[in-house]
Amino acid sequence: MSASWLERLSGPCAPAGYRPGATLARLGRNLGLADLPAAASFAYRKDGPRIEVRERTESHLLMHLxxxxxxxxxxxxxxxxxxxxxxxxxxxxxxxxxxxxxxxxPLLFEALEARLATLQASLMPLDFQRLAIECRDGQWQVILEHMGASEVVNRMPALRRYIPLSTEQRHHLWLAFDALACALRDL
Structure with a gap:
């Protein structure tokens, strides 16, 4: 039995043509890792911070990202x-x-702003679309959405294009995470 129109409109659903894990697999090849599972956690060096990677979809008319x-x-x-x-x-x-x-x-924000001013050299060359920093429950969380490591899928005309994470941007990404981990640990 098919769902009613109200159920289809109210419930979250994946965009048509979305292949869960396909973009993460391509990112894994960009990073030099064998396979990245759906919610991957890895360290890019032995003493480096642990990074979690996950996919996020964004639907638009006749396309999705x-x-x-x-x-x-x-x-x-x-x-x-x-x-x-x-x-x-x-x-x-x-x-x-x-x-x-x-x-x-606001006082914690001022302290964060002062600390981020020292990190400007490592964050400026990074091509990010979104960089959110949160502090709650005794933990800092940084969510960085890079412009690379993403896929554009059009339905009309049919097109699927992966935008790779370049070697240079990967290097800037690791430098930024090292700097952010050091800066937030002492804040």
Whole structure:
């Protein structure tokens, strides 16, 4: 028996043509890893921080995007809650980094802004679409959505294109995660 129109509209469903895990498998090849399972966790070097990777879909009219989110978790030394987002500034060329408070403690946000000012050199060359930093329950969480490591799927005309994570961007990604892990651990 088929679902009613109300059930189809109200329930979350995967976009047509979405292949779970396919983008993660391609990302695994970009990273030099054999296979990345649906919710992968790995360290890019023996003493490096653990990074979790997961797929996120975004539906549009007659197309959808599959993006990979890189998640870094670091224990917080202090208490407090915070939600902030980073973005590149500048209209045509990157001129810096901006940080917006989305919720939480303003004093913790000021301390985070001061710490991020020292990380600007490692974060500027990174091509990210979204970089969110949260602190809650005694843990920092960084969610980075890179512009590479994503797939564009059109239904009309039929097109499927993977945008790889370049070697240079992979290097910048690891430098950024090292810097963020060190900076947030002491905050």
């Amino acid at each position: 599959v993006m990979c989110e890189f998640i870094l978790r670091v224990p917080a030394s202090g208490q407090g809650t915070l939600r902030a987002e980073l973005h590149h500034t500048g209209m045509l060329r990157r001129s810096g980094l901006g940080c917006r408070l989305r919720g939480g403690d």
